[in-house]
Amino acid sequence: GTGWEWAQVEGPGCQAHPQPPTPPDPCYDESGAPRRCIPEFVNAAFGKEVHASSTCGKPPTRHCNASDPRKAHPPAYLTDLNTKFEVVYVSLQFCSPRPESTAIFKSMDYGKTWVPYQYYSSQCRKIYGKPSKATVTKQNEQEALCTDGLTDLYPLTGGLIAFSTLDGRPSDWVTATDIRVVFSRPHQFREGAPAAAPYYYAVGELQVGGRCKCNGHASRCVKDKEQKLVCDCKHNTEGPECDRCKPFHYDRPWQRASAREANECLACNCNLHARRCRFNMELYKLSGRKSGGVCLNCRHNTAGRHCHYCKEGFYRDLSKSITDRKACKACDCHPVGAAGKTCNQTTGQCPCKDGVTGLTCNRCAKGFQQSRSPVAPCISESPIGLGCRPRQDCDSYCKPAKGNYKINMKKYCKKDYVVQVNILEMETVANWAKFTINILSVYKCRDERVKRGDNFLWIHLKDLSCKCPKIQISKKYLVMGISENSTDRPGLMADKNSLVIQWRDAWTRRLRKLQRREKKGKCVKP
Known part of the structure; x- marks a missing residue:
């Protein structure tokens, strides 16, 4: 087999419509608002060393014999893009005569599986089982087509094979991680002549025009620690293709950027009281597709989906912003005067026992006086006969105890x-x-x-x-x-x-x- 690797070119940025002054980041406009951006258009095969071999067959033999399946193995060129690219065109220029039949394949999973991309042959039906000169329709938009153009023997040098991947194709059709070019059959110079010597394929130039696939969220690709090309993601996205939202930016689901909307990932609104959040599709739909983030582990004594109110036992300090670390104060209800430990989360008023008043229930109300009972700490200052104020009144009000009770x-x-x-x-x-x-x-x-x-x-x-x-x-x-x-x-x-x-x-x-x-x-x- 014969193969080479594609070049890995790092683009300086997306400048499809340069206008002075040039914005500092193509992914944002002059006002700082996010917008769709795409990496620079590059020839990914530029500047890479080419390794070629004229041997073929399994195992390699000195001469190929197309009539013998054991000795028939077409030379192929394998290109590794090292990341996902959105391929716009593929072009090969030959120093030798062009092959009579050529097949181009692509992989979207780094060479694990391959699908046909384009066929060239003067005998499409015979060689590849495809009709020649077919047009792209809705039914075959995900299938490789075959054409009998660009297959002539002449010119003997400088011949070109080129095709555009975009014509009527969906976006996932142009996505590829690897490209393989297979020269299926050469031209026969003399009809019926035996293959006494090998035919040669000589490729002078390979061009593959494309961009890193970044889903509209990056203007360039850079090399990671493993020297693989990855997108330099913006719009609060991350991943090799900017295909997911960064942590804490889950207020709406990830989407590709479009010409009308950047679809940036939005941070959850947790009022600075949480570090983690999750996305809830049901809440997102109920909000009219505006917000679906739910804060996790609210801190600073806050609670709620947005950490926007105080948890039980605390109330809002209205003198401070809800984003303040001390926005929630402890209720501090009096252990004797209050009927519970939970106060009104807006006013801070504790639930007081009868006759008790104050924000924390720490004093007797007007018309009441303090007693010695923790059950009823404040009793009414009633006239004699309606209540029992001094101990002597209680003694006369209650029946005197007779010591041991006898149940008869x-x-x-x-x-x-x-x-x-x-x-x-x-x-x-x-x-x-x-x-x-x-x-x-x-x-x-x-x-x-x-x-x-x-x-x-x-x-x-x-x-x-x-x-x-x-x-x-x-x-x-x-x-x-x-x-x-x-x-x-x-x-x-x-x-x-x-x-x-x-x-x-x-x-x-x-x-x-x-x-x-x-x-x-x-x-x-x-």
Whole structure:
């Protein structure tokens, strides 16, 4: 076989329409706006050493015999472009007579597979099975054509074979990484003369006009570390052919540049709070094909698709820009005065307990005074009789404790429900304390809604502030009380007259005995 490598030429830039003053970068106009740019048109075969051999056959023999398949192997020229080129034309000028039949092949995968590019023969149908002088149509735009032109014996020197790849062809048809030229058959000088001596092919010049394939995002190609030609990408693109977007530039999908639109890759809008993002096609379509970037791992206490609001537990500092590292401030809600740790993300206002005020719920509101209870830290300054301010008022308001509580049949029968509960959490609703409880055992109930599982226990803050009853979170209690139907407060009700005492395991046997006696009709209805 015979072969050579194509030249690797580095173009200075795309200057198809030079206008003074010349812009510093052909990929951007005078105002800095992106525009389509293409590498310079070059002859990729220029300046490279050519290696030729007249041997042929498998294995090589002194003479080729086209009638003997074992000794028939046409000389071929193999060119490696070293990158993807958009080929515009191929031209060969001969010092010897032109071949009678020539085939040109191309590869788009660096020589792994080959497809026919163009055929030349005075006998197209016989040699290549193709009609001569065919025209490009929609049906054959991806097929090689055969022509009987440029196949004459004369001139004996200086003959030319050339064709344009662009005529009616799609863009992927002109893309190639390698070109192979096969001289299939020489002209016969004497009809029927034996091949006593080899025929020679002498090529004086090879030209392949083309550009690096950069999809409109580069004006030149440069050599990488492996000495391969790669595009010098602009428009926030990257890759050997500028065929993908650079990291963090995923706000819209990659596209080739066109004459009307540069289709640059756009950076995600993360307000300087994220370093990574991803593309979401569904969001892109919903936005009218304007934005599809989604920020990942928002920093500086921000959250959201664009890191554009503060995460839970923080609120916006309106004195700073959203792009500021300190745009979000901690809520800092008071551990006693606030009903939770999450504040309004716009104003920073914490959710305050009843009677508590301030941005962080750190003081009592007007008309309220501080108490010693962490459950109700601020109580109303009500007139005597409506509330209990001093301790002596609480003592008179609540029933005095008689030491050890004795659970007897009389107390049991007076109550509507008797349950063992576990106190889980508490929140303030108006003037009421709403406890979330878990009912562990039911020893008596006149209301079908009282059953094992999670429920609510309501106690007025006035009773709670005077510690009648006294309740602590995460403790177990025996609760004996009267049922009150209220649509605003679903669950159980307890007040100063209810029996709420810390649970003792010794009561289980006693309560089961009272439960059995009630079922036998021993209870006298109050």
